[in-house]
Amino acid sequence: MTLSLKKDHKLADLFLQAKPESAGPKFFSDLKSKARLVLEEVGFPTVKAEEYKYTNISKKIADSIENPGSPSPISNLEKVEALRDLLDSIDGYQIITNNGIPEEALSDSPEGLFGLHHFTDLDASAIQEIGQIEKPENDAFSALNTFSFSQGLRIDIPDGKILKKPLVMVHYVRADENGACVYPRIFINAGKNSQASVIELTVFLNDETVFVNSVSEWAVAENAHIRHYKLQDGNKNTLEVHNTGANIHKDATLTSVVLSLEAGMIRNNLSIDLNASNCEGNMYGLYLLNGKTHVDNHTNVDHTQPHSQSNELYKGILADHSRGVFNGKIFVRQIAQKTNAFQQNNNILLSEDATVNTKPQLEIWADDVKCSHGCTTGQLDEEALFYMRARGMSKESARALLLYAFAGEVLEKISIEPFKKYCEKLVHERLGGSY
Amino acid sequence: MLSIKNLHASVEGTAILNGINLEIKPGEVHAIMGPNGSGKSTLASVLAGREEYEVTAGEVTFKGKDLLDLSPEDRAREGVFLAFQYPVEIPGVSSTNFLRTAVNQVREYRGQEPLDAVKFLSLMKEKMKLVEIDQKLLSRALNEGFSGGEKKKNEIFQMAVLEPTLSILDETDSGLDIDALKVVANGVNQLKSKDNATIVVTHYQRLLDYIVPDYVHVLFNGRIVKSGTKALALELEEKGYDWIKDEVAGTAV
Numbered sequence A: 001m002t003l004s005l006k007k008d009h010k011l012a013d014l015f016l017q018a019k020p021e022s023a024g025p026k027f028f029s030d031l032k033s034k035a036r037l038v039l040e041e042v043g044f045p046t047v048k049a050e051e052y053k054y055t056n057i058s059k060k061i062a063d064s065i066e067n068p069g070s071p072s073p074i075s076n077l078e079k080v081e082a083l084r085d086l087l088d089s090i091d092g093y094q095i096i097t098n099n100g101i102p103e104e105a106l107s108d109s110p111e112g113l114f115g116l117h118h119f120t121d122l123d124a125s126a127i128q129e130i131g132q133i134e135k136p137e138n139d140a141f142s143a144l145n146t147f148s149f150s151q152g153l154r155i156d157i158p159d160g161k162i163l164k165k166p167l168v169m170v171h172y173v174r175a176d177e178n179g180a181c182v183y184p185r186i187f188i189n190a191g192k193n194s195q196a197s198v199i200e201l202t203v204f205l206n207d208e209t210v211f212v213n214s215v216s217e218w219a220v221a222e223n224a225h226i227r228h229y230k231l232q233d234g235n236k237n238t239l240e241v242h243n244t245g246a247n248i249h250k251d252a253t254l255t256s257v258v259l260s261l262e263a264g265m266i267r268n269n270l271s272i273d274l275n276a277s278n279c280e281g282n283m284y285g286l287y288l289l290n291g292k293t294h295v296d297n298h299t300n301v302d303h304t305q306p307h308s309q310s311n312e313l314y315k316g317i318l319a320d321h322s323r324g325v326f327n328g329k330i331f332v333r334q335i336a337q338k339t340n341a342f343q344q345n346n347n348i349l350l351s352e353d354a355t356v357n358t359k360p361q362l363e364i365w366a367d368d369v370k371c372s373h374g375c376t377t378g379q380l381d382e383e384a385l386f387y388m389r390a391r392g393m394s395k396e397s398a399r400a401l402l403l404y405a406f407a408g409e410v411l412e413k414i415s416i417e418p419f420k421k422y423c424e425k426l427v428h429e430r431l432g433g434s435y
Numbered sequence B: 001m002l003s004i005k006n007l008h009a010s011v012e013g014t015a016i017l018n019g020i021n022l023e024i025k026p027g028e029v030h031a032i033m034g035p036n037g038s039g040k041s042t043l044a045s046v047l048a049g050r051e052e053y054e055v056t057a058g059e060v061t062f063k064g065k066d067l068l069d070l071s072p073e074d075r076a077r078e079g080v081f082l083a084f085q086y087p088v089e090i091p092g093v094s095s096t097n098f099l100r101t102a103v104n105q106v107r108e109y110r111g112q113e114p115l116d117a118v119k120f121l122s123l124m125k126e127k128m129k130l131v132e133i134d135q136k137l138l139s140r141a142l143n144e145g146f147s148g149g150e151k152k153k154n155e156i157f158q159m160a161v162l163e164p165t166l167s168i169l170d171e172t173d174s175g176l177d178i179d180a181l182k183v184v185a186n187g188v189n190q191l192k193s194k195d196n197a198t199i200v201v202t203h204y205q206r207l208l209d210y211i212v213p214d215y216v217h218v219l220f221n222g223r224i225v226k227s228g229t230k231a232l233a234l235e236l237e238e239k240g241y242d243w244i245k246d247e248v249a250g251t252a253v
Ligand SMILES: Nc1ncnc2c1ncn2[C@@H]1O[C@H](COP(=O)(O)OP(=O)(O)OP(=O)(O)O)[C@@H](O)[C@H]1O
Pocket: B011, B012, B016, B034, B035, B036, B037, B038, B039, B040, B041, B042, B043, B052, B085
């Protein structure tokens, strides 16, 4: 693999060979051909590519994934105990994917609340929307998912439906002799005036190296209000690239909260198009990294019409040799007057060997807007630490309390109580333990 | 109770304290005055254990123990309390949570049972009355967005809760209006006993009308250059520090 090239074609070839294009409706074979073309023509990004210059995930995949195929479905999933207590306490509607493939039999699909359909079962008009929000040409990994997924899931929340319980999407992942690459593919359509929360969890059934490459598309119709929580708590051998794209319509809101607690390397691409007036996109993230974990959040919000709002807060605590990357793009188009856009990225480095690369990227063409951004990277506040110790609190407790307070600003964005409690406990354990 | 002998301290290689000697007995109130930059806060910080300050010579014993050998938290647990000149704002940490953790760690060190939520709350209530601090303030994050006066009151409130044997009040009166000053002084006086001692660092003799000192010391260039009674504070108020500086210059030649 030559790093002088901006794109890695060898890796692309490997994946293209691994996956014979599947049959299915013509729409998909066309979409997949398009994705193939993207991979053939541009390949995977190397560190020479601006968008991936700090995150050499192509190389990481090339070095650690021996078999670019996908594992077969795991049997007896219903017996898996992992997260059982959490799932019981949340008491939501479970939606299961099994090594990337939706598991209808294990998923809840209560009559009249929401629709759950395999892509291959969709009618012509519902099919047409797939791959239009998160287009294969946006990103090589979006193309890879599009080319490689063998079944996707479309969730339709009907107009006016307010889901009292959250949807809990659980991705079960385990590599086998057929491969280590998993491609969840989701399309969520939130109808007019609907309201729902979606919690997304991944269960890695062992510590073997796996590559999870997902695409999720969110169509949020007029006055719909959607909250999306994603917990990334794998192990040091997990490699993940997620492309999440959202289209937000008039008076609608999408709130995304991403917690990255454990992984080998993660790249999250989150892109929100605020396509109408008075709509809102909220992007929150927390990453607690140690060892050599590397987490990269690239976010993109596009204000295209007047009176829309975006709020963004990503916070990181980095120990050991870990690395965090944040890139936040905000576009405010010329007609998007009265836009409010706020962005913050704050990091605490607990070790001299930890690194953060943070970059706000604001492009504002409208003149009557309120936009602000800021990023900070520093050590734990020594003044505060001394103040607390001078009251009799141990250094360890003071440290943990300060770090927890820092993280708390993101955790408080979680509005589902049992899930929030669970995340708080994970964060507590991390901050009181290895930190 | 506290014995400071020939204390020298420096920060980043610059000497700030140049041989402090001070003896404090239980029940006493000592006022420390002196011009800006003379080293008053440095002395207070060194006693509380701030790590940026390096003690280059001298010794400090507190209730027979080598104070300089203890971590900041152990000094607090032994009964040293510093009311900060500039209390730190700590966003996201609730005042109540913080104080309860601190109190219980102090109790643990002293071999006492931890206070449960109910007992802690009644302790808080009792002390809140003493310093006339608003409950609303304590339900907020520690010192965050507090006014100057509110921060100072909160220091005294924490002192009341922790019941130290040696309290060091670093300019707790600065920035207080006369009503707040009376409340703070009243709190300090009520906590005074024959077993504990207080060091008040101040620029204003006004405070000393309410907290009456047994001794007044003048700190200049990192040394105590003059000690006296309350009368010395009145003299300083009237004449400023120049005559003391001249005296020091005179003896140095
Ligand atoms: N952390 C530090 N780094 C560098 N210099 C310091 C530091 N702390 C104190 N100093 C210096 O030490 C000297 C004494 O400072 P200190 O704060 O003790 O004075 P002070 O008597 O409390 O003054 P004030 O009346 O203004 O509060 C000053 O010259 C100050 O600039």
